[in-house]
Amino acid sequence: MSPRQQLRADARRNADRIVAAxxxxxxxxxxDASLEEIARRAGVGSxxxxxxxxxxxxxxxxxxxDRVEALCAKAGDLLAAADPGEALLAWLRAVGAHAVANRxxxxxxxxxxxxxxxxxxxxxxxxxxxxxxxxxxxxxxAVRPGITIVQLLKLVSAISLATEHDPxxxxxxxxxxxxxxxxxxxx
Amino acid sequence: MSPRQQLRADARRNADRIVAAxxxxxxxxxxDASLEEIARRAGVGSxxxxxxxxxxxxxxxxxxxDRVEALCAKAGDLLAAADPGEALLAWLRAVGAHAVANRxxxxxxxxxxxxxxxxxxxxxxxxxxxxxxxxxxxxxxAVRPGITIVQLLKLVSAISLATEHDPxxxxxxxxxxxxxxxxxxxx
DNA sequence: TTGCCAAGTGGGGTGGTCCTCCATATCGTA
DNA sequence: TACGATATGGAGGACCACCCCACTTGGCAA
Numbered sequence: 538m539s540p541r542q543q544l545r546a547d548a549r550r551n552a553d554r555i556v557a558a559x560x561x562x563x564x565x566x567x568x569d570a571s572l573e574e575i576a577r578r579a580g581v582g583s584x585x586x587x588x589x590x591x592x593x594x595x596x597x598x599x600x601x602x603d604r605v606e607a608l609c610a611k612a613g614d615l616l617a618a619a620d621p622g623e624a625l626l627a628w629l630r631a632v633g634a635h636a637v638a639n640r641x642x643x644x645x646x647x648x649x650x651x652x653x654x655x656x657x658x659x660x661x662x663x664x665x666x667x668x669x670x671x672x673x674x675x676x677x678x679a680v681r682p683g684i685t686i687v688q689l690l691k692l693v694s695a696i697s698l699a700t701e702h703d704p705x706x707x708x709x710x711x712x713x714x715x716x717x718x719x720x721x722x723x724x
Numbered sequence: 725m726s727p728r729q730q731l732r733a734d735a736r737r738n739a740d741r742i743v744a745a746x747x748x749x750x751x752x753x754x755x756d757a758s759l760e761e762i763a764r765r766a767g768v769g770s771x772x773x774x775x776x777x778x779x780x781x782x783x784x785x786x787x788x789x790d791r792v793e794a795l796c797a798k799a800g801d802l803l804a805a806a807d808p809g810e811a812l813l814a815w816l817r818a819v820g821a822h823a824v825a826n827r828x829x830x831x832x833x834x835x836x837x838x839x840x841x842x843x844x845x846x847x848x849x850x851x852x853x854x855x856x857x858x859x860x861x862x863x864x865x866a867v868r869p870g871i872t873i874v875q876l877l878k879l880v881s882a883i884s885l886a887t888e889h890d891p892x893x894x895x896x897x898x899x900x901x902x903x904x905x906x907x908x909x910x911x
Numbered sequence: 912t913t914g915c916c917a918a919g920t921g922g923g924g925t926g927g928t929c930c931t932c933c934a935t936a937t938c939g940t941a
Numbered sequence: 942t943a944c945g946a947t948a949t950g951g952a953g954g955a956c957c958a959c960c961c962c963a964c965t966t967g968g969c970a971a
Contacts, residue, residue, distance in 0.1 A: 548948055563934060572929065580744065582950030587930060649885060686741035692900055699834060700877050712864065713879055720906030732967060735919055759958065774959060910929030 547613040552589045554579040560600045566595060567701065568641025571599050604639055605646075605659045609633055612666035622679020625670045626718055629693055632663070632712075636697035638712045643697035646690060653681075663690060681723040692717050739776045741766040743786045750787060754888065755828025759783075784832040784881035785846050791826055791834075792846045795819055799853035809866020812857045813905055816880055818899075819850070823884035824897045833877060850877060868910040879904050 544552065556581035558579035558640065562570040572593065573604055576586040590596035611631055636643035655680040667686040674680045731739065739868035745766035749757040759780065764771040768817035777783035798818055832846055852875040861867045883904065887897040 545947060547938065551948085553846075563907075571927085573927085576950095582932075583929080584950055585948080588948080591930095593929090621855040647888075668765075673795075687895070688900055688903070691886050691896075692883070692904060695882035695900075696879070699882035700887065702835075707873070709878075713875055716875065716907040717879060717904040718907065732918060738920085758956085760956085763921095770958080771921055771960075772919080775919080861963065869946095875946090 548589075548627060551579070551581050551585055553591060554620040555586055555596070556599045559596050563597075563600060563641045564639070566640075568644045570597075591602040594645070594648055597641060599702075600641065601642050601645050601659055604635055604642060605662050609662055610637060612670055616669055616673065620679070621670075621673040621677040622722070624719065625667075625680065628667065628670055629689060629718060630714060630722075631715045632690065633693045633697055633710060634707075636694060636708050640701060643701070647698075648693045665695065678723065680721050684721060689721065690696035735776075738768050738772055739786075740784070742768060742773055742776060746783050747787045749785075750828050753825070753827075755831050757783060781832070781835055784828060788829050788832050788846055789825065791822055791829060792849050793821060795848055796853035799857055801823070803856060803860065807859075807866070808860040808864040809909070812854075812861040812867065813908065815854065815857055816905060816908075817864050817901060819877065820884055820897060820901045821852075821894075822865060823881060824887065827888060830888070832882040834881045834885075849873045850904050865910065871908060876908065 538664070541700045552595060555575065559570070559575045562575050565659075572586055573583050575596075576583045579586070586596075590599065608628075608631065612628055615624040615628050618627075646663055647686065648660070664686055666689060671680065671686045671689070675682070693714065696710055696713045698715065703709050742762065746757070746762045749765060751763050751911075759773055760770050762783075764772045766773070773783075777786065795818065799815055802811040802815050805814075819833075825848065831848055831883070851873055854877060858867065858873045858876070859869070862869070880901065883897055883900045887893045887900065890896050
């Protein structure tokens with residue numbers, strides 16, 4: 538689905554419909570929503586869904602693309618912040634908040650490394666954006682050495698995943714994130 | 725399967741076989757292994773599996789029961805350790821190590837709160853054992869206030885879950901745990 | 912020891928999932 | 942308008958969790 542210009546108009550319209558339906562259903566029921574039902578809601582056959590998005594991950598990437606881009610933009614903004622360490626932590630909190638708010642985003646962010654062949658775009662984008670923040674924070678001595686951006690994002694995603702089925706998910710995620718993130722600072 | 729005495733001899737034998745087969749298959753393929761195949765391996769019909777373990781969670785509880793009990797015993801031992809704070813952290817690390825070594829244990833530990841009606845035993849056992857360690861550590865001023873044992877276990881489980889599909893899972897889990905656990909100490 | 916019946920079993924059915932083929936319908940162009 | 946490349950979706954295969962019910966079996970009472 539990278540070269541969207543090459544798609545025929547109806548095909549592109551269907552792809553958009555599928556992404557919209559997927560977004561709605563994933564918000565309702567989580568990242569493991571039924572692909573059949575997504576197709577049903579989008580008003581297309583299941584074969585069409587599978588041709589457009591050969592793997593579930595590809596669909597998730599499309600659904601969350603704009604949110605990931607927003608997070609990347611925020612990372613860019615924070616590069617100009619006064620305190621490099623606080624900038625990184627603030628960004629991680631923002632990533633966590635987004636992951637909690639958008640069910641399934643956290644899982645999507647992590648699985649980038651899993652299937653290197655297809656997609657991985659979300660994971661790559663967010664990793665690239667965060668890396669710059671981490672490098673700057675590290676240079677300022679605001680994070681302890683040896684920590685990678687992939688580790689930090691894994692931590693954030695894991696927390697959002699763990700609190701996904703909680704009655705009081707967002708608040709609990711915030712608290713857990715607070716604990717975990719404090720370990721990032723040098724002793 | 726709580727009142728095992730009330731089961732007929734053959735029923736109990738089948739239940740044990742199912743738990744053994746489940747343990748093997750879960751170790752191979754993770755906690756979402758097919759129940760049909762577990763039944764097949766155990767040499768019983770799928771109906772038998774479902775009657776003994778009405779929900780997947782119930783089966784997981786049975787599979788991991790001994791490991792959870794070992795962790796609870798370890799918690800008991802650590803209650804006598806000199807440094808209450810270090811005792812708690814050491815135990816959390818042990819829980820993490822077990823969760824990583826036994827695929828699916830982490831997920832099982834977390835889901836206790838999800839379905840209050842059935843099971844929850846693993847979750848309750850481990851929570852109870854950890855609570856004592858936490859209370860002692862808190863009294864010694866070794867952990868910052870406001871942290872609950874459920875939060876700590878959620879953190880540990882989340883990390884083990886997140887690293888489950890990693891090429892270098894155990895080592896990475898150890899590192900992430902190190903980061904997260906440092907946030908437990910008071911500032 | 913024998914006979915009986917509650918307890919236990921598993922094949923087969925239901926309804927769901929993901930994914931693939933291929934005959935058909937549609938778009939965009941010449 | 943006519944045509945061919947492109948896109949579609951229903952039908953179907955393989956798998957899954959879970960349930961029903963005709964049958965078997967263990968263990969107790971006589």
